[in-house]
Amino acid sequence: MLTSYALDFNKLAEVVLAYRSSKPLLVALHYDLFSHIARGKDTPSLLGRGLGLDRRALTVLLDALAALGFLSKSNGAYRNSRLASRFLVDSSPDYMGSNLRYQELTWDAWSDLRFVLKTGKPRRTLLDWIQQGFFTPDYVKAMGDVAREPARDLARRLDWTGVTRALDIGCGAGTYSAAFVERAPRLSVVLLDLPSTLKVTRGLLKAHRHGRRLSFRPADYLTESLGDGEFDLALLSNVTHVEDEKTNRRLVAKAVRALKPGGRLVIHDFVVNEDRTGPRFPALLGLHLLLFTGKGAVYTVKDYAGWMRAAGLGRVVSMPIARQSLHPSTAVVGVKPRP
Ligand SMILES: C[S@@+](CC[C@H](N)C(=O)[O-])C[C@H]1O[C@@H](n2cnc3c(N)ncnc32)[C@H](O)[C@@H]1O
Structure with a gap:
């Protein structure tokens, strides 16, 4: 059995040194190393030549990625692990490359924590x-990468009886709209977002089988x-x-106005408990939002229900979404009364 010193020290070390695990992975995705390895560029020489990278530095990085379980090594050549083949190779349907590239961009925002603690605002x-051209495509696709499973779950849990027109406000990659039209055969959805985001969304959905x-x-x-x-429904x-x-x-008041009587507003998000210290993912998201948006925050179910009731909605209920995930979310649903 571990002593209390060892338990405490290990917990501290795990948190403090987490960056040494995430940074190599994020940089590997920046160069799409796993996709190159899947296509046969599986040694530091082949990879280094193709990407213009230093062979020795690349070898050290690849060994670290093997230590982390993303690669295996045999006779100086590397192979992707099952996890890497599923999530880190660009030809996989579950590819998360855009999300990881976005995490690498937000690293800069996190480096400003000391500055933000003084000013209260990010730079x-x-x-x-x-508004930065290089940012939006990865940001939009990043949201899509992690939305697939919760979107399917939310679509499964909502009652689509009589719902023919929905509005997806701040639709991002459009993953929720796509899951909704898959689930509800008579539904059409209006996807609303800023023009720069929608340009990317249209591209992502142009081949969707229910695109019409x-x-x-x-x-x-x-x-x-x-x-x-x-x-009938606004998201x-x-x-x-x-x-x-x-x-x-x-x-919320504007969304309620957009609804027909009897229509439902669905707020889906990561929710913190009443004292805002957990669960861990939304509590840390609160810090991310401070650093990254300046104005964003995480909220409680009580906050959402209060805003909905103040905007005239009734029959407010909440439901857990993607419960198997390390990052489960919550949907809060309210109904616009009929006159
Ligand atoms: C965190 S993303 C959520 C995307 C998507 N709904 C999802 O759940 O994956 C927030 C979205 O709001 C959009 N957005 C931010 N400010 C906006 C504004 N003023 N008007 C319209 N959309 C906005 C962003 O472009 C982005 O797509």
Whole structure:
């Protein structure tokens, strides 16, 4: 049995040294090393020559990736592990490359923690990032990479009886809309987002087999109307966490206005418990949002239910989503009363 000193020391070391595990992986994805290895460039010489990288440095990196379990090594050549083949090779349907490249970009925002503790604000807000041409495609695809499973689960859990028109506010990669039209055969969805995001979304969904039931509305949800009595269902998925409470209350009221009587508003997000110290993923997301958006935050189910009731919704319920994931989320659903 471990002594309490060893337990405490190990816990400390694990947290402090976590960056030494994540940085090599993020940089490997920056160069798409796992995809190159899958295509046969499986030695430091072959990889280094193709990518213009130093052979010795690459060898040290590949050995570290093997120690982390992403590669195995035999006679100086490397092979992808099962996990790497599933998530880190670009030809896999479960490829997470865009998400990892986005994490590498946000590393810079996290390096500003000392600065933000003094000023309370990041140097660059999410909108500043979105306006950078290089950022948006990876950011949008990154959201799509991690949304596939929760989107399927949310689509499964919602009742689609009589629902023919939905609005996906701040749709990102459109993964939730895509899962909804897969699930509900009579449904069409309007995907609303900023023009720069929607450009990427259209590309991602252009070959979707139900693409005719998806339409796109470029708009700023802060300044433009979301519609008036048009929709059976409106979705705010992972949008409220990028905004402050005042903006969210306005956004919820606008979304309610866009609903038909009897329509439902679904807020889907990562939710913290009442004292905001857990679960671990949303609590750390709160810090990420401070560093990355300046105005975003994580909220409780009580917050969401309160905003919904203040905007006139009734029959508010919450449901857990993607329970098997290390990062489960929650959907809070409210109904617009009929007159
Ligand atoms: C965290 S992402 C969520 C994307 C998607 N709903 C999901 O759950 O994966 C937030 C989205 O809000 C969009 N967004 C941010 N500010 C916006 C604004 N003022 N008007 C419209 N969309 C905005 C971003 O472009 C991004 O796609």
